[in-house]
Amino acid sequence: MTSIAKPPVRHPGLPRNSLGLTTRDYEGAMSTLCAGCGHDSVTAAIVQAFWELAVPPHRAAKMSGIGCSSKTTAYFMKGSHGFNSVHGRMPSVTSGANAANRDLTYIGISGDGDSLSIGLGQMCHAIRRSVRMLYVIENNGVYGLTKGQFSASSDIGSTSKRGEANVQPPIDPCLLALTLGATFVARGFSGDKAQLVPIIKAGLKHNGFALIDVISPCVSFNDHEGSTKSYKYTREHEVEVSAADFVPLRREIVAPNSPEATMTVTMHDGSSVRFRKTHDSYDPTDRDAAYQHVRNCTVRGEVATGLLFLREDENDMHAMSRTVPTPLVDLPFESLCPGASALDALMDEFR
Amino acid sequence: MSQVNDFSLKIATVNGTGSASANSLLMQAIFRMGIPVTGKNIFPSNIQGLPTWYEIRVSREGYTARPPTIDLVVAINPATYEKDVATVRSGGYLLYDSSWPMPSELQRDDVTVLGVPFGQMCVESFERDRDRTLLRNIAYAGALAALLQIDMDVIHEMLNEKFGRKRALLEANFKAIRLGYDHARSHLPCPLPFHLERMTATKDYVLMDGNTACGLGAVFAGATVGAWYPITPATSLMEAFKEYCEKYRVDKDTGLNKYCIIQAEDELSAAGIVIGANWAGARAFTSTAGPGISLMQEFIGLAYYTEVPCVIFDVQRVGPATGMPTRTQQGDLLSLAYASHGDTKHIVIFPADPEEAFYLSVAAFDLAERFQTPVFVATDLDIGMNDWMVKRLTWDDSYRPDRGKVLSATELEGVKSFSRYIDADGDGIAPRTLPGVGAKGAYFVRGSGHNKFGAYTEDSSEYQEVLDRLAHKLRVAADHVPAPEFRLQPGAEIGIVSIGGCHAAIKEAVDRLRDHGVIADYMRVRAFPFTDSVGDFLTKHPLTFVVEQNRDAQLRSLLAIETGVARDRMTAVLDYHGLPLTADAVVAAVTRQLEGAAT
Numbered sequence: 001m002t003s004i005a006k007p008p009v010r011h012p013g014l015p016r017n018s019l020g021l022t023t024r025d026y027e028g029a030m031s032t033l034c035a036g037c038g039h040d041s042v043t044a045a046i047v048q049a050f051w052e053l054a055v056p057p058h059r060a061a062k063m064s065g066i067g068c069s070s071k072t073t074a075y076f077m078k079g080s081h082g083f084n085s086v087h088g089r090m091p092s093v094t095s096g097a098n099a100a101n102r103d104l105t106y107i108g109i110s111g112d113g114d115s116l117s118i119g120l121g122q123m124c125h126a127i128r129r130s131v132r133m134l135y136v137i138e139n140n141g142v143y144g145l146t147k148g149q150f151s152a153s154s155d156i157g158s159t160s161k162r163g164e165a166n167v168q169p170p171i172d173p174c175l176l177a178l179t180l181g182a183t184f185v186a187r188g189f190s191g192d193k194a195q196l197v198p199i200i201k202a203g204l205k206h207n208g209f210a211l212i213d214v215i216s217p218c219v220s221f222n223d224h225e226g227s228t229k230s231y232k233y234t235r236e237h238e239v240e241v242s243a244a245d246f247v248p249l250r251r252e253i254v255a256p257n258s259p260e261a262t263m264t265v266t267m268h269d270g271s272s273v274r275f276r277k278t279h280d281s282y283d284p285t286d287r288d289a290a291y292q293h294v295r296n297c298t299v300r301g302e303v304a305t306g307l308l309f310l311r312e313d314e315n316d317m318h319a320m321s322r323t324v325p326t327p328l329v330d331l332p333f334e335s336l337c338p339g340a341s342a343l344d345a346l347m348d349e350f351r
Numbered sequence: 352m353s354q355v356n357d358f359s360l361k362i363a364t365v366n367g368t369g370s371a372s373a374n375s376l377l378m379q380a381i382f383r384m385g386i387p388v389t390g391k392n393i394f395p396s397n398i399q400g401l402p403t404w405y406e407i408r409v410s411r412e413g414y415t416a417r418p419p420t421i422d423l424v425v426a427i428n429p430a431t432y433e434k435d436v437a438t439v440r441s442g443g444y445l446l447y448d449s450s451w452p453m454p455s456e457l458q459r460d461d462v463t464v465l466g467v468p469f470g471q472m473c474v475e476s477f478e479r480d481r482d483r484t485l486l487r488n489i490a491y492a493g494a495l496a497a498l499l500q501i502d503m504d505v506i507h508e509m510l511n512e513k514f515g516r517k518r519a520l521l522e523a524n525f526k527a528i529r530l531g532y533d534h535a536r537s538h539l540p541c542p543l544p545f546h547l548e549r550m551t552a553t554k555d556y557v558l559m560d561g562n563t564a565c566g567l568g569a570v571f572a573g574a575t576v577g578a579w580y581p582i583t584p585a586t587s588l589m590e591a592f593k594e595y596c597e598k599y600r601v602d603k604d605t606g607l608n609k610y611c612i613i614q615a616e617d618e619l620s621a622a623g624i625v626i627g628a629n630w631a632g633a634r635a636f637t638s639t640a641g642p643g644i645s646l647m648q649e650f651i652g653l654a655y656y657t658e659v660p661c662v663i664f665d666v667q668r669v670g671p672a673t674g675m676p677t678r679t680q681q682g683d684l685l686s687l688a689y690a691s692h693g694d695t696k697h698i699v700i701f702p703a704d705p706e707e708a709f710y711l712s713v714a715a716f717d718l719a720e721r722f723q724t725p726v727f728v729a730t731d732l733d734i735g736m737n738d739w740m741v742k743r744l745t746w747d748d749s750y751r752p753d754r755g756k757v758l759s760a761t762e763l764e765g766v767k768s769f770s771r772y773i774d775a776d777g778d779g780i781a782p783r784t785l786p787g788v789g790a791k792g793a794y795f796v797r798g799s800g801h802n803k804f805g806a807y808t809e810d811s812s813e814y815q816e817v818l819d820r821l822a823h824k825l826r827v828a829a830d831h832v833p834a835p836e837f838r839l840q841p842g843a844e845i846g847i848v849s850i851g852g853c854h855a856a857i858k859e860a861v862d863r864l865r866d867h868g869v870i871a872d873y874m875r876v877r878a879f880p881f882t883d884s885v886g887d888f889l890t891k892h893p894l895t896f897v898v899e900q901n902r903d904a905q906l907r908s909l910l911a912i913e914t915g916v917a918r919d920r921m922t923a924v925l926d927y928h929g930l931p932l933t934a935d936a937v938v939a940a941v942t943r944q945l946e947g948a949a950t
Contacts, residue, residue, distance in 0.1 A: 056790070057790070057793070058786075058787065058788075058789065058790040058792065058793050059787055061631075061786050061787075073795075074795060074807075078793070079790060079793050080793055081784075081786035081787070081792075081793050081794065081795075081796075082793075082794075082795040082796060082797075083627070083630060083795075083796045084795065084796060084797045084798065084799065085623065085626075085653060085796075085798065086623075086649050086650060086653050086798060089619060089620070089623045089649075089650065091620075091623075092578075092615065092619070092620040092621075092622075092623025092624050092627065093623045093624070093626055093627035093630070094627060095578075095613060095620075095623070095624050095627060096576060096578060096613075096623060096624035096625060096626060096627025096628035096629075096630075096631070096635060097627035097628060097630060097631040097786070098627075098631075099576045099578075099611040099613060099624065099627075099628050099633070099635075100575070100576055100611075100627070100628040100629075100631035100632055100633030100635065101631040101632060101633075101785075101786065101787060103787065104631075104786055104787050121616055121617065121620075122616070122619075122620055122623070124616075125615070125616040125620065129613070317611075317613075318611070321608065321611050321612070321613075322606070322607050322608050323607060323608050323609075323610075323611050324602055324605065324607040324608065324609055325607070328575040328576065328609070328610070328611060328633050329575075329631060329632035329633050329785065331575065331609055333573045333751060333752055335609060336570075336573040336575065336600065336609060337570075337571050337572075337573055337746075337750075338570065338571065338595075338598075338599040339746060339748055340745065340746040340747065340748045342599060343567075343571070343744055343745065343746045344743075344745070344746075346567075347557050347743045347744060350557035350558055350559050351382070351383065351557055351558070
């Protein structure tokens with residue numbers, strides 16, 4: 001993917017996190033996406049979230065497939081390992097990497113083509129497998145790199161730049177994830193960084209597969225009148241059904257207790273997510289109710305955003321596989337190879 | 352010629368009726384009598400109700416290829432009577448279930464037909480329908496024990512091992528064996544002219560299938576991640592890996608696993624998981640067959656171009672398309688050698704039997720990491736699923752994995768900066784880093800065009816520089832892959848080249864040809880890319896036969912492409928009907944060609 005290195009400009013006044021790093025240390029190469037692209041805002045939110053969590057960049061792995069969204073892994077955290085794989089197959093590569101080394105923080109960046117068309121099966125099965133990763137769909141309802149075809153998330157009646165109306169029903173990744181048993185389902189909007197950053201932080205700390213569907217308008221091919229994924233349309237129709245704050249463990253004592261907090265979910269590392277009151281009856285821990293609520297919003301033409309559903313107490317891939325806590329890559333060979341005497345004894349069973 | 356310990360029989364039954372365990376019982380009993388034996392299971396792609404055959408070859412000389420002729424047919428399946436009676440050699444025997452009148456299609460003037468009322472005896476002796484069906488197989492095993500002089504003590508010992516704790520089952524099996532044995536002893540000409548006598552030739556051997564050997568190889572090589580999608584005939588490979596992981600890799604204190612096996616949603620995902628796990632630093636592999644290889648193409652190209660090690664077992668079956676999933680072939684040679692779009696070339700290893708499959712599986716993991724590239728281990732259904740008599744596997748405890756050039760955290764500390772694809776040693780191999788190890792080690796893996804620093808490029812010369820290095824790397828690999836096996840004879844007039852599971856038949860064919868006065872040198876190719884010695888052999892033998900199990904002479908094509916020896920200079924001997932190769936087929940093809948050349 002195209003990228004241009006950023007000039008190393010020093011900003012001595014920038015605040016530092018607990019590792020002594022500034023947000024600049026979490027940036028990547030210069031973006032080559034179109035000016036105003038929603039994806040660049042998502043990248044900025046990711047940089048902010050990782051910086052705030054003080055994840056050492058080299059302990060994070062950035063995974064992606066193919067498409068405009070997948071290019072963005074080059075635009076944040078230049079100090080992290082990145083794997084730009086093949087179209088729609090990032091979930092399997094991440095599954096394998098996580099199987100081998102469970103101690104890294106995995107973030108996968110995908111798009112609506114990468115996740116909902118060519119890679120739909122892979123995404124679904126990574127959810128079923130509950131691979132511990134943050135999975136971000138930068139959803140613009142359009143194929144950008146091939147210049148404007150409808151994607152599987154395009155709404156019925158939404159028009160292309162040339163005026164053609166989409167006729168096939170959209171796939172909503174959040175509703176899909178809820179039916180597949182996903183334990184962290186969220187929707188954000190690239191135009192709302194304040195909402196997105198805490199969700200990304202919570203997703204990175206989630207004990208399982210965390211999905212964030214981010215409506216991220218394509219300024220070149222899907223930001224016109226008639227599109228339901230434009231900045232204007234999303235701003236006018238966004239309804240925040242569930243507002244979440246992320247409270248890291250070490251700051252818990254000093255963090256102000258929000259007077260509006262209605263519910264607190266403790267994450268597996270001891271940090272917590274506090275939900276603020278938004279909608280009267282919304283319960284982000286009730287899967288069926290969350291599904292119904294999001295579905296009702298869709299029927300009304302609204303875009304439901306927020307941390308829509310969270311379950312922190314279910315098994316991730318390693319718990320299901322009963323793997324040892326030590327990453328498999330760190331197990332010494334001596335503890336893996338049964339050795340000569342074991343083989344000799346085994347041979348007697350083949351006579 | 353005496354036919355003691357030198358004959359073959361074929362048992363025709365219906366699948367799903369329990370005949371498989373009776374057949375292995377017979378074969379294993381012969382093996383325990385110290386007599387070399389081979390079993391070939393010819394089974395349908397089906398769970399219950401279709402014809403299935405089992406061929407047992409007894410060879411005091413130790414030949415393990417599929418039997419050239421059948422001396423005795425056990426015809427239990429009326430649906431295939433006509434076909435089965437036709438396979439007996441002239442002067443041979445046929446044993447059938449005489450519970451019903453003998454059908455006319457079993458008549459053959461030059462074959463002795465023997466009848467035992469297996470069905471009737473089992474109906475009279477057992478109450479439950481299930482017992483009557485299952486134990487009929489044990490009853491024919493009993494009759495064969497009498498006809499062929501299989502040691503009943505050995506059979507009893509084996510039944511004891513199998514059913515020792517299940518008293519009722521053990522008694523029923525003893526009874527069924529006795530029914531067949533006693534009836535045959537009192538009504539039939541026991542023993543037959545061809546029969547068994549104890550030997551001591553199997554002491555250092557085991558009976559093992561190749562999928563078990565490969566799965567075991569993966570355990571011993573230290574593989575920790577296995578990803579797969581179930582497919583015949585590769586399924587039992589990952590199942591073997593699982594079995595031995597459960598045996599050897601469960602932490603005794605916690606009960607937790609030092610491995611992770613992922614049954615993926617398809618072969619694409621299986622390949623992705625293997626690539627991801629290897630990239631992260633684990634030894635990871637998948638097992639599949641031709642259709643899976645077709646699905647993995649894109650990922651294979653990615654691993655080649657981004658230089659991520661991975662091991663892929665291809666247990667070849669009959670193609671194209673779904674083909675015949677339970678038949679054997681060597682039809683994937685070309686598609687493995689150059690898998691994926693663009694310019695690619697891959698290391699492919701061809702074990703001849705389960706013994707070699709074990710050792711070469713371990714070698715495959717070393718080669719994959721050393722050369723940072725996909726390595727295929729190409730076996731086939733015959734090697735993978737049939738029990739072969741092979742030498743006991745041994746292990747050298749001083750073995751340590753060759754992880755190749757991987758920079759440790761300390762080594763990374765010492766470098767000024769790290770770039771992924773710099774070939775400092777001139778062998779085409781650039782050091783890699785693993786994610787999470789050292790802040791200096793981070794780099795960006797991309798399947799898109801990249802330069803030697805790992806950065807994106809659309810610059811022609813930068814792109815070519817990397818591609819040329821990859822070609823160089825694979826040329827270097829040719830000197831490190833398993834070398835060919837040569838069997839040379841003084842005065843050889845022809846050369847025979849072959850590959851993989853053909854080996855058993857070729858060894859026998861070379862002996863038989865010598866008996867006919869044709870001296871042949873034999874080269875068995877064990878890996879791709881070819882070492883120089885492969886081309887040298889072809890050059891030195893103007894009359895060369897290339898024996899392989901596919902229609903299009905794929906090995907010959909590979910030899911022609913890679914060595915420059917003209918394709919027409921090599922005579923193709925092709926066997927692609929889906930059954931294991933026989934020595935007869937090779938001898939006949941060579942003799943025919945030589946006679947044609949002489950006239």
